[in-house]
Amino acid sequence: MVQFSEEKLNKVKEIIARYPEGKQKSALIPVLHLAQESFGGWLSAETMDYVASLLQIKPIEVYEVATFYSMFNLKPVGKYLFEVCQTGPCMVSGSDNIIDYIKSKLGIDVGETTADGMFTLKTVECLGACGYAPMMQLGKHYREHLTPAKVDEIIAECRAKAN
Amino acid sequence: MGRKLLLENAHIEGIRYYDTYRKNGGYAAAEKALKSMGPEAVLEEVKKSGLRGRGGAGFPTGMKWSFIAKPEGVPRYLVCNADESEPGTFKDRYLMEFIPHLLIEGLLISSFTLGANACYIYIRGEYAWIPDILEQAIQEAKNNGWLGKNILGTGFDLEIYVQRGAGAYICGEETALIESLEGKRGNPRIKPPFPAVKGLWQCPTVVNNVETLAAVVPIIKYGGDEYIKLGTGKSTGTKLISACGNINKPGVYEIEMNISVEEFIFSDEYCGGIKNGKRLKACIPGGSSVPVLPANLLLKTAKGETRMMTYESLADGGFATGSMLGSGGFIVMDEDQCIVKNTLTFARFYHHESCGQCSPCREGTGWMEKVLKNIETGKGKMSDIDLLWDIQRKIEGNTICPLGDAAAWPVAAAIRHFRDEFEWHVKNPEEALRRNYGLAHYADPLPVPAAV
Numbered sequence: 001m002v003q004f005s006e007e008k009l010n011k012v013k014e015i016i017a018r019y020p021e022g023k024q025k026s027a028l029i030p031v032l033h034l035a036q037e038s039f040g041g042w043l044s045a046e047t048m049d050y051v052a053s054l055l056q057i058k059p060i061e062v063y064e065v066a067t068f069y070s071m072f073n074l075k076p077v078g079k080y081l082f083e084v085c086q087t088g089p090c091m092v093s094g095s096d097n098i099i100d101y102i103k104s105k106l107g108i109d110v111g112e113t114t115a116d117g118m119f120t121l122k123t124v125e126c127l128g129a130c131g132y133a134p135m136m137q138l139g140k141h142y143r144e145h146l147t148p149a150k151v152d153e154i155i156a157e158c159r160a161k162a163n
Numbered sequence: 164m165g166r167k168l169l170l171e172n173a174h175i176e177g178i179r180y181y182d183t184y185r186k187n188g189g190y191a192a193a194e195k196a197l198k199s200m201g202p203e204a205v206l207e208e209v210k211k212s213g214l215r216g217r218g219g220a221g222f223p224t225g226m227k228w229s230f231i232a233k234p235e236g237v238p239r240y241l242v243c244n245a246d247e248s249e250p251g252t253f254k255d256r257y258l259m260e261f262i263p264h265l266l267i268e269g270l271l272i273s274s275f276t277l278g279a280n281a282c283y284i285y286i287r288g289e290y291a292w293i294p295d296i297l298e299q300a301i302q303e304a305k306n307n308g309w310l311g312k313n314i315l316g317t318g319f320d321l322e323i324y325v326q327r328g329a330g331a332y333i334c335g336e337e338t339a340l341i342e343s344l345e346g347k348r349g350n351p352r353i354k355p356p357f358p359a360v361k362g363l364w365q366c367p368t369v370v371n372n373v374e375t376l377a378a379v380v381p382i383i384k385y386g387g388d389e390y391i392k393l394g395t396g397k398s399t400g401t402k403l404i405s406a407c408g409n410i411n412k413p414g415v416y417e418i419e420m421n422i423s424v425e426e427f428i429f430s431d432e433y434c435g436g437i438k439n440g441k442r443l444k445a446c447i448p449g450g451s452s453v454p455v456l457p458a459n460l461l462l463k464t465a466k467g468e469t470r471m472m473t474y475e476s477l478a479d480g481g482f483a484t485g486s487m488l489g490s491g492g493f494i495v496m497d498e499d500q501c502i503v504k505n506t507l508t509f510a511r512f513y514h515h516e517s518c519g520q521c522s523p524c525r526e527g528t529g530w531m532e533k534v535l536k537n538i539e540t541g542k543g544k545m546s547d548i549d550l551l552w553d554i555q556r557k558i559e560g561n562t563i564c565p566l567g568d569a570a571a572w573p574v575a576a577a578i579r580h581f582r583d584e585f586e587w588h589v590k591n592p593e594e595a596l597r598r599n600y601g602l603a604h605y606a607d608p609l610p611v612p613a614a615v
């Protein structure tokens with residue numbers, strides 16, 4: 001069953017308190033982020049229904065929003081999600097090569113997850129790091145100035161952390 | 164060296180924290196605004212400064228503030244637009260990450276001027292580590308009496324909250340942003356009513372860019388008259404430019420709006436020239452939405468004048484031969500870059516980011532992406548080039564929000580200035596898969612029309 005810890009429930013309360021009386025729907029996106037972090041990196045229907053009940057809104061209002069925003073994963077993803085930017089400025093700085101390198105290194109295509117459930121590769125549009133290209137998002141942080149050697153290091157780092 | 168106003172103290176170790184920021188003159192402008200000036204005088208100063216919105220459209224900030232409705236008993240809101248998702252733009256991130264108190268101080272002065280007691284910073288979801296930095300700065304400001312109740316004994320109350328988005332470029336558009344803040348999909352609203360009358364929760368709301376709000380601090384500190392002395396004409400003060408692409412020194416630069424494009428690209432103070440000794444082919448000077456220019460139209464206007472880094476000069480010649488300063492996302496391309504491919508990535512971007520409310524935008528962006536992909540991968544026809552032109556023309560001006568225009572302009576400009584590169588792709592599909600068109604004639608000096 002999905003259920004926030006006491007600490008996370010307090011966080012939800014704190015978020016709701018940022019808005020005027022009766023406007024708790026505004027807390028939806030922040031609470032969905034919290035839910036995605038807490039329940040395995042994606043939003044299941046059960047998770048979304050739980051969020052709806054917490055904010056006292058209809059489940060459909062949550063689905064509508066969860067499907068609109070690209071950061072919400074509606075399917076399970078690997079433990080480590082590589083989100084590589086492929087928009088113009090990154091492309092002119094060699095992002096295609098980085099994407100190809102990750103594909104061959106992990107043996108997966110864009111949108112796929114490795115068989116061990118460790119890595120998912122996703123391409124994304126400009127993340128506001130164009131001057132530090134090529135780059136990707138990994139969890140909360142950016143990895144910038146990517147080279148094949150750096151990609152190797154990142155993969156090794158993830159594997160080490162998972163063990 | 165150009166004078167810096169926003170990044171003046173950016174090099175100081177620890178400027179991210181309150182004590183250092185305060186020791187270096189921080190919050191003096193807020194004190195002056197709240198204690199000795201009052202809202203009207205601040206508004207006058209901002210008007211006098213000629214400050215224009217740094218989010219892309221360049222609308223005069225003082226004028227925008229004077230439009231806010233003030234019905235009795237209805238709260239007003241200030242919303243700080245930190246969605247920063249226009250490809251090529253990464254300047255607001257720099258300000259928030261390294262000098263968060265400058266933004267907080269700007270929000271305090273601006274909220275005080277507008278009479279807003281709550282302010283929301285809407286930050287793109289991917290900047291996931293920055294809310295922690297901002298929230299820490301907010302807490303520090305609060306601990307030192309700059310936020311909360313009865314600030315400096317003036318009776319003015321203010322709370323600042325940080326709200327993360329979740330990956331949607333369209334939420335940078337102010338009404339989509341407001342919808343998103345209300346916990347909905349980011350579908351832009353039909354205007355009017357404008358946010359200044361009915362914005363967040365149907366209350367009067369001002370939405371301003373991060374850099375705009377930060378610029379209020381030096382304007383109050385030094386005065387509007389001083390601010391106007393920097394820059395030229397209607398491009399007053401300084402502007403942050405985020406430079407990227409094939410240059411030696413990508414990064415965020417604060418420029419006085421009185422330097423030439425050539426100086427910006429080639430001097431060591433800024434971009435440091437083209438990387439690997441290559442030649443300049445093209446540049447998109449103001450974020451992905453603005454027209455791309457070939458080297459020869461970038462450095463000089465069609466009239467043969469030196470092109471400057473100002474709103475007016477970058478727009479000189481209109482869309483026929485000019486571009487825009489936009490958000491200051493400055494994307495440089497060297498001789499090895501393919502204009503068709505670059506345009507394709509932008510078309511894909513806008514297709515991905517269209518909210519889908521208007522059919523010209525929803526269908527047109529997808530169609531443009533498909534046609535461009537065909538041309539890029541050697542499956543294009545000559546008639547596709549005219550088809551692209553036709554599609555973009557039918558999107559422009561026919562949509563609820565300007566994302567439609569933003570999707571149309573890059574395609575139009577690419578065809579306008581680089582038509583022969585598109586034709587070469589169609590005529591030489593196999594060769595085009597192996598190599599790029601190269602510099603061709605795009606840097607050759609253009610004939611300058613004789614003065615009449």
Ligand SMILES: Cc1cc2nc3c(=O)[nH]c(=O)nc-3n(C[C@H](O)[C@H](O)[C@H](O)COP(=O)(O)O)c2cc1C
Pocket residue numbers: 215216217218219220221222224244245246247248249332333334335336337338370371372373375376564565566569
């Ligand atoms: C599709 C679209 C995306 C936008 N994205 C941003 C953005 O990321 N940041 C921003 O400040 N303004 C953005 N804007 C402009 C805003 O709608 C608004 O004009 C701006 O926040 C006003 O602030 P300013 O007057 O301080 O520039 C965008 C506009 C459109 C149409």
Ligand code: SF4
Pocket residue numbers: 333350351516517518519520521522524525562563564565566567
């Ligand atoms: S122009 Fe595009 S993004 Fe803007 S409202 Fe219409 S469909 Fe949505």
Ligand code: FES
Pocket residue numbers: 085086087088089090091125126127128129130133135250251252
């Ligand atoms: S284009 Fe990749 S971060 Fe902007």
